[in-house]
Amino acid sequence: MSDLLDLLDLRDVHVVHKARTGGLLRRDRVYALTGADLTVRAGETVGVVGESGCGKSTLARVLVGLQRPTAGTVRFRGEDLWTLPPNRRRAMVGSSTGMVFQDPSTALNRRLPVRRILRDPLDVHRRGTAHERDARVRELLGLVGLPASALDVLPGQLSGGQRQRVAIARALALGPDLLIADEPTSALDVSVRAQILNLLLDLKAQLGLALVFVSHDIQTVRRMSDRVVTMYLGRIVEQAPAAAVPTGARHPYTRALFSATPGLLDPIDPIPLAGPVPSATRPPSGCPFRTRCWKADDVCATEMPLAQDDGDGHLFRCYHPVRDGATDRELISQAQERA
Numbered sequence: 430m431s432d433l434l435d436l437l438d439l440r441d442v443h444v445v446h447k448a449r450t451g452g453l454l455r456r457d458r459v460y461a462l463t464g465a466d467l468t469v470r471a472g473e474t475v476g477v478v479g480e481s482g483c484g485k486s487t488l489a490r491v492l493v494g495l496q497r498p499t500a501g502t503v504r505f506r507g508e509d510l511w512t513l514p515p516n517r518r519r520a521m522v523g524s525s526t527g528m529v530f531q532d533p534s535t536a537l538n539r540r541l542p543v544r545r546i547l548r549d550p551l552d553v554h555r556r557g558t559a560h561e562r563d564a565r566v567r568e569l570l571g572l573v574g575l576p577a578s579a580l581d582v583l584p585g586q587l588s589g590g591q592r593q594r595v596a597i598a599r600a601l602a603l604g605p606d607l608l609i610a611d612e613p614t615s616a617l618d619v620s621v622r623a624q625i626l627n628l629l630l631d632l633k634a635q636l637g638l639a640l641v642f643v644s645h646d647i648q649t650v651r652r653m654s655d656r657v658v659t660m661y662l663g664r665i666v667e668q669a670p671a672a673a674v675p676t677g678a679r680h681p682y683t684r685a686l687f688s689a690t691p692g693l694l695d696p697i698d699p700i701p702l703a704g705p706v707p708s709a710t711r712p713p714s715g716c717p718f719r720t721r722c723w724k725a726d727d728v729c730a731t732e733m734p735l736a737q738d739d740g741d742g743h744l745f746r747c748y749h750p751v752r753d754g755a756t757d758r759e760l761i762s763q764a765q766e767r768a
């Protein structure tokens with residue numbers, strides 16, 4: 430049931446790519462996103478974590494209407510996006526969402542001065558008079574903490590951090606309700622990462638934005654988010670209030686992922702997992718994590734478990750969830766025994 434605070438609602442969304450993974454003539458199906466259910470509410474920050482290739486960017490692209498799902502529905506403020514006429518869909522998504530990509534060097538047109546980069550979305554969407562657009566461009570620069578002197582420079586003349594500020598300003602140009610940041614700091618020097626993360630948090634508070642934040646850096650995700658979404662091999666396996674992660678996480682994979690992050694938990698070693706991540710072209714039947722999970726048994730191979738609700742928006746899909754209050758030491762010894 431959706432309510433007025435729901436901005437985006439994904440129901441049973443699948444994305445299957447065709448890719449040449451097995452030689453020139455063979456095109457395999459890559460199951461990038463499978464059966465995703467996710468609601469993003471106004472003003473909240475949702476962090477998305479998971480190993481490389483688990484479908485985080487695909488999910489982000491679906492959320493901003495850049496990726497059409499193979500199946501399932503994407504509702505934006507209650508409207509089924511992919512049944513709208515293309516012009517309406519683009520206008521709706523374009524003015525209500527903004528996307529910040531990993532690498533501002535490739536995301537910004539190198540030949541255009543900052544002024545043109547920021548004017549462009551306002552011109553395309555015909556926002557206000559020429560005078561108002563110029564004023565908005567100056568306002569955007571101020572919002573991201575850049576001086577007016579940056580208006581006439583090319584992206585190449587700016588530092589990486591300044592370029593990412595320009596990319597954020599551009600994503601904010603049309604006054605979106607939702608900002609999606611896909612690894613927004615991983616291409617930046619370590620010294621400026623915290624500044625960009627703090628800028629995103631300030632903007633979110635100042636403008637009342639919802640923020641979807643995708644990152645490999647799960648410590649940062651946890652610190653920045655209200656809710657943490659864990660993905661594994663194209664599936665959302667858990668969504669938990671950030672305060673409940675990691676020790677209150679119920680899915681074995683979330684526990685294992687966080688246990689591998691130095692400094693977060695007490696244990697000396699990460700929870701050992703069996704074998705590698707299976708291929709997204711041939712995901713295992715049932716729960717995709719079962720081939721590596723120390724708790725898996727025959728039932729896990731049957732079908733994907735239904736989502737269980739732990740209250741307070743905490744959902745997980747597992748036949749053998751981690752017991753509430755289980756310590757990581759306990760989980761490590763269980764996993765070692767099973768190995």
Ligand SMILES: Nc1ncnc2c1ncn2[C@@H]1O[C@H](COP(=O)(O)OP(=O)(O)OP(=O)(O)O)[C@@H](O)[C@H]1O
Binds near residue numbers: 461479482487488
């Ligand atoms: N256009 C595409 N064509 C074929 N396969 C694709 C395409 N885009 C993504 N994939 C595959 O879909 C799966 C999910 O990719 P995705 O980029 O969403 O993962 P990710 O979690 O964001 O990875 P990373 O953290 O490395 O960016 C991967 O197996 C990837 O190789």
